[in-house]
Amino acid sequence: MDQFLDISLFNSTIRMVTPILLAALGGALCARVGFFNVALEGMILTGAFTAIVGNHFFGNVWLAVLFAAGCVTLFSWLLAFISLHLKANEIIVGISFNFLAAGLTTFTLRALFDVKGAYYDKNMTGLPTWNIPEVQDIPVLGGIISGHSPLVYLAFLLAAVMQYYLFKTKSGFRLLASGENPVAAQSLGIKVRRIQYGAILASGLLCGLAGAQLSLGQVTMFSEGMTGGRGFIALVATMLGQNNPLGVVASSLLFGFMDAISIRLQGFSLPTHFTLMLPFVVTLIAMFFFKDKSYLQHSNKINGRS
């Protein structure tokens, strides 16, 4: 058991959780304005790809992260435009965006780098890891918390910022209002449409960062479909966390932990395909246990959007 549950497992949990957490925060923001963002998966994938592209062309990992965030924000603007402005069904648009992202990244991968399946350049540097001077010397905890990429710390910081923003500021209050009853919010002169756009664009930005962490933080490469359903897990984490940033942190940690365990189990000579199932099995079980009223109410609210 010592081998199984050691510090590095928790350390990798923190690392694994980051893309899910970032995307789930974006999903939560969208859900709070009444937009059910199914396109998280595609947006992370786009982020992961554009981060590698940025790194390749700029040769600077920070510019690459910015480039990814910018590209996905642009991508999410298209999503917002089609669903809000042209009033297309957000689920259908979201699903088609996931396929679009899968196709577009594969195509561009071949067009730009002339490779199939994956792109790897050994000269390319990924995100640095930060060893926090004081913290890393704390026994156990230091080993878990310290030594991650800056995006990991940013993710947790953003969760706290979002919690404060939503529940303590006027602007956050109005955002919640626009999701709760858009007609009423509009009648009070709140610019609901603008807020919805803002939330979707912010989710694009967050997904861009999530993708960058995936392709530059955890490994330094891009492979087709490398998100492997993380966007959908993030969607579940959003619901499970009841769209509260701190709740989303908790549910994302659960899924990140399962991700880490599934990789660890492969080392115990369990079949890979079986261990890869684990996060999804837990997702199903979690949905089963957390089907309480407030969660259902919220999903109704989303469906009942005008």
Add this chain to the structure above:
Amino acid sequence: MLLEMEKMTKKYGALTANHEVDFNLRKGEIHALVGENGAGKTTLMRILYGMEQPTSGVIKVDGKERQFGTPADAIQSGIGMVHQHFMLFPSFSIAENIVIGREPGTAGRFDRKEAAQVVRELSQQYGMPVDPLMKIGDCSLGVQQRVEILKVLYQGADIIVLDEPTGVLTPLEVKELLAAIKGLAAKGKSFILITHKLHEIMDVADRITVLRDGKVTGVLNTADTNAEELSRLMVGRELAEFKKQPSVPGDIVLDVDQVTLQAGKGKPLLDQISLQVRAGEIVGVAGISGNGQSELIQAITGLARIDKGKVRLAGQDVTESSVREIRNRGLAHIPEDRYMWGAAGEASVFENGLMGYQRKHQRFGFIQGKRSRKMVADFIRTFGVKTSSQETKARYLSGGNLQKLIVARELGHGTPFVIAAEPTRGVDIGAMETIHGELLRRREERGGILLISSELSEILKLSDRIVVMYDGRITGELRTEEATEEKISLLMAGGDIHAQS
């Protein structure tokens, strides 16, 4: 004059919603705006609130000409609006609902403590008690209405438009609301009150403006007029006097015998209810809504399974029967919530009219279109349903017209027994007249009707016998001749009339 609207005209293409309408309001006045559905009241108020732009006309506030491009402009000029469908946020607290848009706090931070304090002071100042920390979703409709009024007061409104404010309230809540409006008017606030309920207007309004077909047909002082004159001005003709023949009750068509309905472990929702309806009579069920009437309807129609007791329809036990079987045995049902139970908003008028007839009007599994269309056309004609075509979506019909369609459909079955639940809730007096007339006609044709209504005047007007429900029980039964509003009100509150005398 605090507010003057001069020669307001609003055209939608060929349709004129308002034609040179003049309207004015004095400070501290309660001014009622009445008219049937589609008379142009709502259009006029939407113009005043900046939600619509007039084709021509001038709005003056305090003698100064104003133009309202958006509701925000109207609010700026001290005009507040309480919409018919509340504009509230169910999961937010009362305080949050009131201060939204003008939240207290510094540097972008929302100070919720301050908000609660402000709301507490506001509610004391205007004598409208609310608990600022309570969630709106947990509040009664009466309290929600109060919150809406406090919200416009918080926004600094001097002119408050109330659109059908009493439609969803219980009689007690209506009384409280009207008292609150009078109190606020005494403090210098001015009200524009849109309503169908003439007795409320006679109760609180100082002046009345009547609209018909987009034109003003009268501006009257309440003291110089009466309900008859008002309804004549609204409808444009005399309303038919109902000559109710004394009832000659025949056989029992509905027999509800000791019915008990238990939900969970708490108190029963229906506690040993027994009542009978005979052929050729209307039995009214009075009571404040939420005292078991809805459950009684569900128990009779088979929508809910009862725990104890029997329901017999025309002598046959239908306690265990399905809704379809019960309907086939001879029950028609005008449901209390027309949007939830009575109609499919996205379906067409034709489809809504056909509902319940689809099995009769079929051949080889296909609907007989021609025959069905003729039937629905008959419904539309005989009940005067205003719709552009049978293909119009039901949700585009006004409440009164949709209700007429539902009543036509249900009475069209020609069943010996009809449940009419809140048959005229929120409909204008023209539609009400039609519906009441048709219910009485069914009674003449020896049908039995169970009328469930929270409108006492409706119960007293139509019923032959009245039973009163309180807290899931029947607290009394009266013959209409001996029934008075006082007696029924007492029973509705759970009192006992016999203990009094």
